[in-house]
Amino acid sequence: MTMRAAVVGCGALAHATHLPNLAASDRLRLQVACDLDPAQAEAAARRFGAARHESDWRAVVAAPDVDLIVLCTHTNLRADLIVPALAAGKPVYTEKPVAAGEEEMLRIIRAARSTGVPVCVGHNRRSAPAMRDLRRLVALARTQGADVPALVDRNSGLREPLREESAAQILIRVNDDSRTWKGWIFDDPHGIMLSEMVHFIDLALLLAGSDPVEVYAYGSNRGNFTLVIGFRDGSCATLQHTLVGNFDAPKELVEVAAGHVTVALDHFVELRQRGLAGEPFRTSYPLETGAQPGDPPGIEGFHRAVDRLQAERAAGRQGACRFAFPSKGHRQHLEAFAAHLRGEGPNPCPVDGAYAVTRIALKLLQSARTGQPQRVLPEDYDLVRGDHQSLHRHCL
Ligand SMILES: NC(=O)c1ccc[n+]([C@@H]2O[C@H](COP(=O)([O-])OP(=O)(O)OC[C@H]3O[C@@H](n4cnc5c(N)ncnc54)[C@H](O)[C@@H]3O)[C@@H](O)[C@H]2O)c1
Incomplete structure (x- = not known):
């Protein structure tokens, strides 16, 4: 239907x-x-x-x-x-x-x-094909660890593993360009730290797979800030946002290290890993707009498309396509929600889960304003597991 x-x-x-x-x-x-x-x-x-x-x-x-x-x-x-x-x-x-x-x-x-x-929240990046693959590799890294011998290993068999070696380190870099934003965002009291960063807080929580315990933010909520999320198992996510980047450079890089496996997703078009024997070093994903037949795959293809679009603009030949956009999961997220409504799968982002993400973003804003780290407590993410009545009481 x-x-x-x-x-x-x-x-x-x-x-x-x-x-x-x-x-x-x-x-x-x-x-x-x-x-x-x-x-x-x-x-x-x-x-x-x-x-x-x-x-x-x-x-x-x-x-x-x-x-x-x-x-x-x-x-x-x-x-x-x-x-x-x-x-x-x-x-x-x-x-x-x-x-x-x-x-x-x-x-x-x-x-x-x-x-x-049902309500579905547009944390669409979690539904991007490249992000689904990244999450699969991170899960492998956490459960089985590296199975390719390292070129340099001065420790093998000589010491017990460190406690820190069971944690994950997550880096999410957002190379943003203030010139691409409409003016409303810079008047918004919560700024980009809430409006945009919920995407990346959502990813950090999914990738860490452990409860968040503390957050810290440094910088302006309008942009140019670093967010740190600490997790119970010692894992840590660093989310770096810059307003002064260039839109024609790759915007989003997600790099996760766990179990001596390093996995990096570059701008949703190229996934690279080292440490997993059964997985390719590099997997590429097509651009949603701007690509032409014959373009190289992955990040090189993105740069080729940008060069072509820039050249067309300089020559006054700008066509219908104005940007080289990777697939960040908007289509897949909406289609998955529609499938859920037809009874064909889970809701890709129920509102309960988005609650924790937004609440953590609000704590990060508080941290940026006060200069103090903020504790994240079970009620920040566990409230949603309460029954309808207890939630109702909380609201009254
Ligand atoms: N998921 C993503 O990747 C992503 C990317 C960009 C923006 N967003 C989100 O999308 C939302 C819109 O952002 P945008 O950049 O399109 O903003 P925009 O200002 O370009 O568009 C908002 C539109 O909503 C209309 N509008 C406002 N109030 C309305 C009302 N009461 N009834 C009907 N229409 C109304 C406005 O007239 C305007 O056309 C924001 O919440 C933003 O955070 C998500």
Whole structure:
């Protein structure tokens, strides 16, 4: 059965991902394009073939011809739409962050639990094919460790393993370029530290596989900061964000060391590992936009595409494709949620899990403001395991 989707908030993200992905989907149909700005809604409906357009999200919640809402506004609109949508039986895929504050997140979780209607949060990077492979290699590194003899090993058989050798070290580098952001982000009280970093906090928690115990942030919440997350088993994640990078360089690097295996995912197009005998050194993943036949695979292919797009721009020949984008899992995340709604698999990011991520992001903001590390306590991530009644009491 084809599921009819409405996109609420037809801005930059929706134009780059959800609108074209819905227009190209076999199992989902773009039924309604909705934006506060009627001209924006109409233009999006025309461009991506929606059956109709709206400027009031309430009409979308009430619409009998909408089966699923894809919410792509900023956090200015979250629980106010999600709670009545769930009450009307409409599942919601919401962009991240799920909310900008705890009370609003709890309203959403309470509504999801009491109605049983699912919410999926757009922590889409976890659904990218390259990230799924990275996670598989990290799991192997943690369970079996390196099985390729090192070229240099001065310790073998001579000492007991150190306690630290059972932990993982995670580095996530976000080479961001402030010129790519619209101005709203620099007025937002939470800045990029919440709005963007929830993606990477989500990945750090998934990759560490241990409970977080402490966080520390240094820098401005608008950008140019370093975040540190410490885990109970001694693992540590360092998330480095820069505003002063160049957009044409690879943006995201995830590097994990565990069990004397080093795994690196470069810009979602090239996965490299050393230490695992049964795995290739290098695996590449196609760009979503900007590639041409004959381009080399992996990170070289990304640079080739950027060079070509730059040359076309310099020659005044800019075509329909303006960026070289890797696949960061937007399409797979939404399709996996739709499959879940059809009873064909798990929800790729239930709102309960996103709660812990957002709460840790809020603690990191607190750390940046006070200059003090912040403890992460079980209630920061365990609340979601409570039953509906205890959650309800917590909110009252
Ligand atoms: N998952 C990702 O990789 C990713 C990337 C970029 C942005 N985002 C998220 O997507 C969201 C939108 O970001 P953006 O860059 O597209 O912003 P944007 O400003 O380009 O678009 C937001 C749109 O929402 C519309 N809007 C605002 N209030 C509305 C309302 N009440 N009803 C209907 N429409 C309304 C605005 O008119 C605008 O067109 C943010 O939450 C952001 O964090 C996610």
